[in-house]
Amino acid sequence: MASLSGLCSSFPSLKPNNKIGAELSSFRKDSLAVSSRSNSSFKHSVAREVSADLSKTNDVAGLKKAKQGGLEKDPKALWRRYVDWLYQHKELGLYLDVSRIGFSDEFVSEMEPRFQAAFKAMQELERGAVANPDEGRMVGHYWLRNAKLAPNPFLQVQIDKTLAAICDFADSVISGKIKPPSSREGRFTQILSVGIGGSALGPQFVAEALAPDNPPLKIRFIDNTDPAGIDHQIAQLGPELASTLVIVISKSGGTPETRNGLLEVQKAFREAGLDFAKQGVAITQENSLLDNTARIEGWVARFPMFDWVGGRTSEMSAVGLLPAALQGVDIREMLVGASMMDEATRSTVLRKNPAALLALCWYWATDGIGSKDMVVLPYKDSLLLFSRYLQQLVMESLGKEFDLDGNRVNQGISVYGNKGSTDQHAYIQQLREGVHNFFVTFIEVLRDRPPGHDWELEPGVTCGDYLFGMLQGTRSALYANNRESITVTVQEVTPRSVGALIALYERAVGIYASLVNINAYHQPGVEAGKKAAGEVLALQKRVLAVLNEASCEDPAESLTLQEIADRCHAPDDIEMIYKIIEHMAANDRALIAEGDCGSPYSLKVFLGECNVDELYA
Numbered sequence: 001m002a003s004l005s006g007l008c009s010s011f012p013s014l015k016p017n018n019k020i021g022a023e024l025s026s027f028r029k030d031s032l033a034v035s036s037r038s039n040s041s042f043k044h045s046v047a048r049e050v051s052a053d054l055s056k057t058n059d060v061a062g063l064k065k066a067k068q069g070g071l072e073k074d075p076k077a078l079w080r081r082y083v084d085w086l087y088q089h090k091e092l093g094l095y096l097d098v099s100r101i102g103f104s105d106e107f108v109s110e111m112e113p114r115f116q117a118a119f120k121a122m123q124e125l126e127r128g129a130v131a132n133p134d135e136g137r138m139v140g141h142y143w144l145r146n147a148k149l150a151p152n153p154f155l156q157v158q159i160d161k162t163l164a165a166i167c168d169f170a171d172s173v174i175s176g177k178i179k180p181p182s183s184r185e186g187r188f189t190q191i192l193s194v195g196i197g198g199s200a201l202g203p204q205f206v207a208e209a210l211a212p213d214n215p216p217l218k219i220r221f222i223d224n225t226d227p228a229g230i231d232h233q234i235a236q237l238g239p240e241l242a243s244t245l246v247i248v249i250s251k252s253g254g255t256p257e258t259r260n261g262l263l264e265v266q267k268a269f270r271e272a273g274l275d276f277a278k279q280g281v282a283i284t285q286e287n288s289l290l291d292n293t294a295r296i297e298g299w300v301a302r303f304p305m306f307d308w309v310g311g312r313t314s315e316m317s318a319v320g321l322l323p324a325a326l327q328g329v330d331i332r333e334m335l336v337g338a339s340m341m342d343e344a345t346r347s348t349v350l351r352k353n354p355a356a357l358l359a360l361c362w363y364w365a366t367d368g369i370g371s372k373d374m375v376v377l378p379y380k381d382s383l384l385l386f387s388r389y390l391q392q393l394v395m396e397s398l399g400k401e402f403d404l405d406g407n408r409v410n411q412g413i414s415v416y417g418n419k420g421s422t423d424q425h426a427y428i429q430q431l432r433e434g435v436h437n438f439f440v441t442f443i444e445v446l447r448d449r450p451p452g453h454d455w456e457l458e459p460g461v462t463c464g465d466y467l468f469g470m471l472q473g474t475r476s477a478l479y480a481n482n483r484e485s486i487t488v489t490v491q492e493v494t495p496r497s498v499g500a501l502i503a504l505y506e507r508a509v510g511i512y513a514s515l516v517n518i519n520a521y522h523q524p525g526v527e528a529g530k531k532a533a534g535e536v537l538a539l540q541k542r543v544l545a546v547l548n549e550a551s552c553e554d555p556a557e558s559l560t561l562q563e564i565a566d567r568c569h570a571p572d573d574i575e576m577i578y579k580i581i582e583h584m585a586a587n588d589r590a591l592i593a594e595g596d597c598g599s600p601y602s603l604k605v606f607l608g609e610c611n612v613d614e615l616y617a
């Protein structure tokens with residue numbers, strides 16, 4: 001049997017390929033230690049030289065570098081900068097501190113026209129322009145929290161009706177009016193959410209952030225096609241499968257991982273003698289494969305996903321709202337928070353627009369080419385999944401090969417992070433002292449615990465004071481070593497503040513995309529991987545057919561990898577054929593591989609028996 005040694009996978013990191021940006025990055029490194037105030041003449045003389053080089057390219061990122069002299073270190077001046085730039089949303093109790101990003105006033109002025117263009121593009125998008133030209137789609141996630149903004153009455157009614165249906169359905173499930181046919185509890189107690197990407201990350205983030213300790217329904221997720229992962233989720237449900245509401249979420253309704261998850265769950269239902277249709281809910285576009293399946297099989301309910309809402313901006317559609325409502329989260333409050341933030345981020349005054357301020361910082365920190373990674377550090381356990389959520393929102397939106405004019409730009413900003421202070425004991429060492437390829441976004445939550453629960457674990461100091469101290473200390477220590485950071489502060493983690501955070505970042509991504517002139521709303525790169533995966537599965541079928549044919553001719557015949565590749569008419573795919581055989585052999589499939597997987601030339605492969613039906617299929 002084949003051995004399974006040496007399996008590994010890798011995740012390529014995004015690298016800027018803009019030569020000017022790279023040169024400027026090294027310029028910046030040299031200049032970073034210089035104080036902007038004490039060395040202004042030095043700064044300006046360097047600035048003139050670099051500006052001259054850059055005038056040909058008209059590159060704002062370059063101009064910004066040219067004008068940079070280093071981070072402000074004088075405490076009084078830094079405090080003034082803090083106060084000058086502090087953004088506050090009074091009603092939301094949200095603050096944005098950009099003082100630890102070193103942009104200069106000149107840079108802000110240089111960027112102003114680009115921001116005005118971005119604001120205009122955003123206004124047009126909100127009015128229903130086809131802001132996703134490649135896919136010919138409108139981009140309407142902002143309408144979800146204020147249906148009156150939708151460009152026509154039909155869409156307004158669709159949004160309002162769907163929201164009402166979500167609330168009604170959630171109430172009926174929680175109250176037991178809608179119940180599973182054969183459970184002892186007489187009501188649904190669990191949700192199993194099946195979906196991937198934008199059809200999972202928002203619901204996962206919100207469940208972690210907002211679900212109460214004892215929700216009316218607990219939620220679990222199947223967000224992959226990993227059979228062991230799926231088995232684990234189903235096993236954990238145990239007899240409660242009978243009282244599990246399965247919500248299958250897929251905008252397209254045809255994503256293979258989600259389809260596989262559904263088929264696996266349906267098999268588990270059959271084996272438990274349960275009727276899946278009585279416990280299944282679909283969230284998908286009308287008339288998709290999933291929608292048709294749910295309709296034909298008579299599932300409990302179907303909720304629409306709209307063509308004009310992208311997966312990664314779908315948290316405020318049925319995708320995010322239905323699971324949240326079923327967990328007892330106040331979804332109308334989430335919508336209020338998002339709507340209030342939308343209002344604030346419509347401002348065309350940069351300083352008064354927190355999303356624009358974020359985009360400004362991102363542009364400054366990454367040279368407008370993604371030269372630095374965004375490390376997101378919420379100091380609150382319940383916000384753990386925010387960075388994972390943002391990873392898709394930012395990287396799938398901004399990570400683009402071409403700009404809107406067809407120039408190859410390889411844009412993007414890499415996002416990672418978990419939570420503070422936990423990460424302080426993992427990788428903050430490198431952030432403080434190692435390779436300088438990031439900027440940090442701290443998410444601060446002022447309220448440590450609900451009122452009345454706090455206590456001092458040493459005189460004058462609570463557990464939450466330590467968390468606060470760790471955040472402030474890390475921010476200061478990083479800045480002292482010229483590592484830039486943004487701080488977003490909220491009072492508490494509530495449906496309102498979470499809605500506002502989501503809306504803030506959605507808008508920041510949209511504005512930043514305009515600044516760098518890319519389409520933030522498509523994902524052409526994802527298709528390549530999906531297509532290649534389909535080709536691998538097609539090749540696997542050919543390999544099996546070849547082996548079957550050989551075994552039908554002579555059951556004792558075994559083939560080398562080269563022979564299989566030749567008979568598949570795929571000599572160039574020999575490595576993939578090797579991987580297919582290695583994988584099948586490791587999973588006790590019909591195929592037998594003799595030899596050593598570590599020495600592919602030694603392998604001889606044959607099928608246990610001839611399948612005549614398949615031979616003539």
Ligand SMILES: O=P(O)(O)OC[C@H]1O[C@H](O)[C@H](O)[C@@H](O)[C@@H]1O
Nearest residue numbers: 197198199250251252255311526
């Ligand atoms: O919701 P679905 O159609 O199943 O899509 C799920 C995910 O699939 C793709 O990989 C896209 O790149 C994601 O943006 C999307 O969220």
